[in-house]
Amino acid sequence: MDSWSDLQAFVHSVRAGSFSAAAREAGTTPSAFSKRVAKLEEQLNTRLAVRGARGLVLTPEGQEFYQRIQRALDDVEEACVQASRSHEPRGLVRVSAQLDLGRDWLLPRISSFARVHPQVHLEVSLSDKMVDLMSERFDVALRVGVSEDKRLTRRNIGRFRHILCASPAYLRERGTPRSVEELAGHVRLCYLRGNLHEDWVLPSGKRLVARGPYAADGNEALRQLALQGLGVARLPEFTVDGDVRRGTLTPLLREETREEGLPIGLVFPQGRQLASRVRAFVDFFAHEARRSLPQPA
Incomplete structure (x- = not known):
């Protein structure tokens, strides 16, 4: 099945939220993305997504397919970046953060991150709701407390006091x-x-x-x-x-x-090498935390 560009169109459309948003990012037309996804669905003989009031809505089959294929595409893109002459991290990182921690600690440091990594783009969602990183397509989350999700790797960066x-x-x-x-x-x-x-x-x-x-x-x-x-x-x-x-x-x-406090950690899916853009985010904010968050005694 010769569908590399169709797979890319599907993943980019899901990440952008709609064919129109994906087309704007790529400098092409929504119909071009729509036709590629339709071609992919025809090849797979299954419906992957439908257009909803707020953009693309994945079917159950589409959700499972996306979770599998986006990781593979990320690995391919990362391999291409590493093989190229420039190792500057680039691309989109989707971040979930608990409300107070995100508003009061993370957001004030975004401009400093942008100066160091101008090619990395961030989408930040602030909510006290515990999101599922895989199903909701987040790359990394900033959380307080102990995580029991065995699918995630955790890097503790400070204490919440x-x-x-x-x-x-x-x-x-x-x-x-x-x-x-x-x-x-x-x-x-x-x-x-x-x-x-x-x-x-x-x-x-x-x-x-x-x-x-x-x-x-x-x-x-x-x-x-x-x-x-x-x-x-x-x-x-x-x-x-x-x-x-x-x-x-x-x-x-x-x-x-004075409290011992709860651990603050950066969590991300385990089981594969982190993309350089995600690694750049994790390393930068872990370094920031050592200077600005309470540390374990």
Whole structure:
């Protein structure tokens, strides 16, 4: 079956999301991609994809075929890059990241990555939903916690820890707590999970019941409340790192409330050599993490 260009057209169309998007990237017409995919379906005697309201939708047979063939094409493209004179990583890397970690740590460093690897293009999806890298076609994910998916390789790059902090204005008005016990007299900005205020559980095991008139269902919202001087917040270190350096938030009781924290890792499909573009992403952000994320003791 002489279908190399048809296979490429199918994979590029799925990655782009539609024949029109793939055609724009390739500088050709949507009908050219559509005809190649139709030819491939005829050769395989099976329907691979249908046009939906939001672009191409893979059939079950198409999904299985795509997962197999895109890896093979990636390997071929990588082999061509390695055999060429230029070893500059290039191409698209699709990244999934948990919301707070992606917004507060990953995205501020994308411009630095772009300067080092201008030929690598990124698509970043931020969500606290645990995506399936293979079925949702992501190359790499930035995750907090331990992964039990045996299909994935994990590279731990740091620790996820919380710190207590408040604005200088709040501390001038209410005083600075010198012990965990003194926190009882302070306004505690509470994380709202559903319709419940989440208590603070400190490394010692001590539980501080939610107390105060302000709560929010996201860390960025809690950060804004803290910056306005409305109370003490318990937030991820990477979320308030810039505020602490600027002096707009002051860390509190660091020694008494220091956590071991959960591992932060870059995960990617195992079982084959990483494409140079994905390796470039993993290596760059692992290096960044050593300078900017808490590391294991």
